[in-house]
Amino acid sequence: MTIDILPDDVLLEIFDFLVVKSYASEAENWWHTLVHVCRKWRNVIFESPHRLNLRLVCSDWTPVREMLDVWPPLPIKVIDYIALPNSSAGDNIIAALERKDRVCQISLELDPQFLDAMQEPFLALTHLMLLSNIITRVVSDSFMGGSAPRLQYVTLERVPFPGLPKLLLSATDLVGLTLLHIPHSGYFSPEAIVTCLSTLPRLERLFLEFESPRSRPNRESRCLPPPTRSVLPTLIMFCFRGVSEYLEDLVARIDSPLLDRLEIALFHQHIFDTPQLTQFIGRIPKLKVCDQARVEFFNLHVRVTFPRTFSIYDLTLTILCSQLDWQLSSMAQICTSLFPRSLIHMVERLSIHGRGYSKLEWQNDIEDNQWLGLLHPFTGVKDLYLSKRFAPFIARSLQELVGGRTTEVLPALQSLFLEELHPPAPFEEAIGKFVVARQLSNHPVAISQSWPFPWA
Numbered sequence: 126m127t128i129d130i131l132p133d134d135v136l137l138e139i140f141d142f143l144v145v146k147s148y149a150s151e152a153e154n155w156w157h158t159l160v161h162v163c164r165k166w167r168n169v170i171f172e173s174p175h176r177l178n179l180r181l182v183c184s185d186w187t188p189v190r191e192m193l194d195v196w197p198p199l200p201i202k203v204i205d206y207i208a209l210p211n212s213s214a215g216d217n218i219i220a221a222l223e224r225k226d227r228v229c230q231i232s233l234e235l236d237p238q239f240l241d242a243m244q245e246p247f248l249a250l251t252h253l254m255l256l257s258n259i260i261t262r263v264v265s266d267s268f269m270g271g272s273a274p275r276l277q278y279v280t281l282e283r284v285p286f287p288g289l290p291k292l293l294l295s296a297t298d299l300v301g302l303t304l305l306h307i308p309h310s311g312y313f314s315p316e317a318i319v320t321c322l323s324t325l326p327r328l329e330r331l332f333l334e335f336e337s338p339r340s341r342p343n344r345e346s347r348c349l350p351p352p353t354r355s356v357l358p359t360l361i362m363f364c365f366r367g368v369s370e371y372l373e374d375l376v377a378r379i380d381s382p383l384l385d386r387l388e389i390a391l392f393h394q395h396i397f398d399t400p401q402l403t404q405f406i407g408r409i410p411k412l413k414v415c416d417q418a419r420v421e422f423f424n425l426h427v428r429v430t431f432p433r434t435f436s437i438y439d440l441t442l443t444i445l446c447s448q449l450d451w452q453l454s455s456m457a458q459i460c461t462s463l464f465p466r467s468l469i470h471m472v473e474r475l476s477i478h479g480r481g482y483s484k485l486e487w488q489n490d491i492e493d494n495q496w497l498g499l500l501h502p503f504t505g506v507k508d509l510y511l512s513k514r515f516a517p518f519i520a521r522s523l524q525e526l527v528g529g530r531t532t533e534v535l536p537a538l539q540s541l542f543l544e545e546l547h548p549p550a551p552f553e554e555a556i557g558k559f560v561v562a563r564q565l566s567n568h569p570v571a572i573s574q575s576w577p578f579p580w581a
């Protein structure tokens with residue numbers, strides 16, 4: 126039996142399998158060749174456009190007007206692959222955008238002529254992605270006629286659009302909202318975005334990332350949080366980058382009971398006053414069961430993560446700064462006062478890493494008591510892993526814990542794991558003093574050079 130005489134339902138199943146493969150390879154025009162095989166195949170494919178997710182992919186290098194005249198009136202996906210140095214590239218995109226009733230997906234590098242072609246509603250649009258390398262002009266409130274009733278996913282990168290919350294009030298089916306490198310010219314207030322989020326019952330993923338610390342609430346216009354918070358019932362992932370004042374005003378107004386992943390990056394400031402963020406984290410059930418933490422120092426930022434077994438990071442907090450002593454003091458501060466005490470005290474396994482710095486840089490910039498300030502909040506830690514970059518300096522700090530101070534830091538510590546296979550003599554002397562002091566206080570600590578936990 127040849128494939129051309131297979132029943133229609135069997136052919137449809139075969140074609141449906143090709144849809145899955147096209148997702149993986151992004152070969153969305155897979156069906157173009159098949160409809161030319163025979164009339165039967167053509168009929169089977171065009172009779173099930175929704176199931177087979179048929180799209181006409183219109184790009185800057187395809188002759189869009191001719192293509193739209195040839196194919197049936199299928200949904201249109203508009204993609205700007207590369208900015209070609211000729212007028213026909215923009216003309217092809219404009220020709221596709223003119224079919225507003227059929228455009229279902231848009232992925233474009235922002236251009237004024239494209240904005241001008243998108244001032245009316247796109248009633249079939251489900252996916253919108255706009256990117257801008259150079260901020261040219263602010264997107265006006267008239268964008269897409271101020272209405273986007275079928276939108277499910279929105280991604281904007283470096284696009285100034287202060288009126289976006291107003292547009293999203295109509296997008297009640299929104300599942301994912303990703304706003305990256307929000308320029309200051311595109312600033313919107315925490316109150317405005319919460320008003321918008323409260324009308325999105327299906328929202329699962331939210332990314333808000335401001336480009337600079339200039340985007341912050343006006344001190345004089347900041348309002349007290351309302352007596353009741355807006356519940357985001359389906360939100361499972363929330364990523365934020367900006368100033369702590371903005372985040373405070375935002376999380377004071379929302380609850381996310383199903384949140385499974387929280388990533389926060391804050392621009393550096395000397396004092397972090399974040400009681401609302403502390404309470405917000407404390408209201409998330411899935412983030413109350415982390416028993417391990419990892420602190421990592423990088424050239425431009427420092428972060429602490431609370432991973433769970435067989436899971437991506439559930440909770441990550443990053444401080445954006447490059448000066449070494451600021452990194453350490455900021456991390457000590459947030460571990461002491463930002464996270465709920467119940468979360469910090471639950472940590473039993475702690476690892477400390479550094480990437481990109483030399484030992485000399487740390488030696489010159491960091492005082493011993495700063496390391497003790499970082500370790501002090503972790504009263505429940507039983508296992509401590511130190512990378513070879515930090516082990517000598519932390520050991521030098523720990524040797525100060527003698528006499529009545531022996532269990533002042535890491536009172537529950539039982540095992541110390543070291544990455545360095547052959548530590549230098551000064552390290553051995555310093556860590557030896559700490560081990561002896563703990564032994565004399567009946568709180569012994571075992572030293573090991575193997576680490577049994579893969580997440581470290």
